[in-house]
Amino acid sequence: MDIYSLGIESSCDETSASIVLNGREVLSNVISSQIDTHKLFGGVVPEIASRLHLEMINKVVDKAIKDANLSLKDIDIISVTKGPGLIGALIVGVSCAKALSLSLSKPLVGVNHIKGHIAANYLCHKDLKPPFSTLIISGGHTYLAIVKSYNDIEVVGRTLDDACGECYDKIARKVGIGYPGGPIVDRIAKEGNKKAFDFPRVMIDSKDFNFSFSGLKTAVLNFINTENMAGRQVDKKDLAASFQEAIVDVLVSKSLKLLEKTGHKEFAISGGVSANSRIRERFEEELGKRGVKLYYPNLILCTDNAAMIASSGYYEYLEDNTDELDMKVYPNLGLE
Numbered sequence: 001m002d003i004y005s006l007g008i009e010s011s012c013d014e015t016s017a018s019i020v021l022n023g024r025e026v027l028s029n030v031i032s033s034q035i036d037t038h039k040l041f042g043g044v045v046p047e048i049a050s051r052l053h054l055e056m057i058n059k060v061v062d063k064a065i066k067d068a069n070l071s072l073k074d075i076d077i078i079s080v081t082k083g084p085g086l087i088g089a090l091i092v093g094v095s096c097a098k099a100l101s102l103s104l105s106k107p108l109v110g111v112n113h114i115k116g117h118i119a120a121n122y123l124c125h126k127d128l129k130p131p132f133s134t135l136i137i138s139g140g141h142t143y144l145a146i147v148k149s150y151n152d153i154e155v156v157g158r159t160l161d162d163a164c165g166e167c168y169d170k171i172a173r174k175v176g177i178g179y180p181g182g183p184i185v186d187r188i189a190k191e192g193n194k195k196a197f198d199f200p201r202v203m204i205d206s207k208d209f210n211f212s213f214s215g216l217k218t219a220v221l222n223f224i225n226t227e228n229m230a231g232r233q234v235d236k237k238d239l240a241a242s243f244q245e246a247i248v249d250v251l252v253s254k255s256l257k258l259l260e261k262t263g264h265k266e267f268a269i270s271g272g273v274s275a276n277s278r279i280r281e282r283f284e285e286e287l288g289k290r291g292v293k294l295y296y297p298n299l300i301l302c303t304d305n306a307a308m309i310a311s312s313g314y315y316e317y318l319e320d321n322t323d324e325l326d327m328k329v330y331p332n333l334g335l336e
Helices: 035-039 046-067 087-104 113-124 164-175 181-189 214-229 236-262 277-289 306-318
Strands: 004-009 014-021 025-033 077-083 108-112 132-137 142-147 153-158 266-270 293-295
Touching: 004 046, 004 087, 004 306, 014 046, 014 306, 025 046, 025 306, 035 046, 046 087, 077 087, 077 113, 077 306, 087 108, 108 113, 108 306, 113 132, 113 142, 113 266, 113 306, 132 236, 142 236, 153 236, 164 181, 164 214, 164 236, 181 236, 181 277, 214 236, 236 277, 266 277, 277 293
Parallel strands: 004 077, 077 108, 132 266, 266 293
Antiparallel strands: 004 014, 014 025, 132 142, 142 153
16 A cells, blocks of 8 residues: 655755655655755854744745645655754744644654654665665764664764765865865865875774774864964865865775674764765775665755655654654654
């Protein structure tokens, strides 16, 4: 029997709604981005984000249903991000989902946003099925995990401080190249010298699978300050390329270590930073040498979107992991 999952995502600065069929086929995916608004402040302003979600949530849900050529009565389950994220932003999406669940008498499924990122790969790669190893990299999260089944995910490594995407944004802000920093760093790094500056590869030789990017961030910021105080101009392209390579080296090294442990021949990356061209290039190169197939989502599904939430919600629903109308939001929800 076909199951139509309505996904709702409002964890940060994208208001999104999507209809996904049987967890794998995207029928619609509407995203209203707030980037241009928050760009004025150099980062996401939580109160503004919440207000913009309120303005857009009903519009994106209506458009998602219309784009899928369905009506509300055709929806089988309501899937919504319950965390992690900004508390005010999450409440908007969850409140909308609860209202729809109650009025339509349809099951409500609260989805872990990070698990949603993993599910983004199911929408792009019909052949991908658990078990496999995975790396989730975004502005707020860095995880290495083993996907044992669609809903059973074992975390084996995480960042002990900053997420790698957060590190990108902070360096971009310091250099003054704009917001959001990740895509800009990726773009200008292509014209820079990756070996111009030797930045630390923190924890690359540790025996565990954890990450630490705070030390790298501090090293780069101190380097910029030292050069500025000495009156020397730092080449932004070389800096971006050298900084990025330090991050990529660690991500790839830790991931290869996990693959050696698991013996998996399939590896998936996801999250906003998985859109980075250098990260994809290095993983393609290194995994190709080892006969491991690499999966990553289409660019539109790397960043926050409701299609991944609808997909993840579908697999939760299959195992009767539904929620009541008193479901809370969890701003600090982890993958564990």
